[in-house]
Amino acid sequence: EELRNAPEDVIRRIVDGGPITAKNPSSCVMxxxxxxxxxxxxxxxADLDRYIAESGIDSHAAESLRRQHEDVIFTIxxxxxxxxxxxxxxxxxxxxxxxx
Numbered sequence: 742e743e744l745r746n747a748p749e750d751v752i753r754r755i756v757d758g759g760p761i762t763a764k765n766p767s768s769c770v771m772x773x774x775x776x777x778x779x780x781x782x783x784x785x786x787a788d789l790d791r792y793i794a795e796s797g798i799d800s801h802a803a804e805s806l807r808r809q810h811e812d813v814i815f816t817i818x819x820x821x822x823x824x825x826x827x828x829x830x831x832x833x834x835x836x837x838x839x840x841x
Contacts, residue, residue: 747774754778763812764840772816783811784818796822802829805836813839 744752755770758779763769773779784792793803806814816839823831 743774744770751778761812762810763816764810765838766812768839769812769816772820776819779815784815788818789814792818792822796828796832798829798832802832806832809836809840 744755751774755773755778761769789807793806798806806817809817813836817832817835820835822828823835825831
């Protein structure tokens with residue numbers, strides 16, 4: 742329903758990006774809708790490393806994030822650095838939510 746009601750240019754940016762390979766594509770699409778579609782450029786490993794450093798997550802959460810499908814990584818990076826007491830737990834929960 743959310744996708745059907747989205748502006749045509751946002752839908753086009755999502756669809757033109759190709760299939761979503763995450764286990765929970767609906768959650769990825771919802772995040773993309775909130776951000777106005779997929780960006781022009783996919784995140785690089787340098788972007789991921791920067792995100793991990795800025796978020797202050799532990800090595801377990803960082804490795805788990807690195808092992809995810811590209812769409813899950815993209816969605817998490819697009820949502821920005823979490824702001825909580827335990828960013829590692831927040832990232833692990835977001836991974837779980839996107840992967841279910």
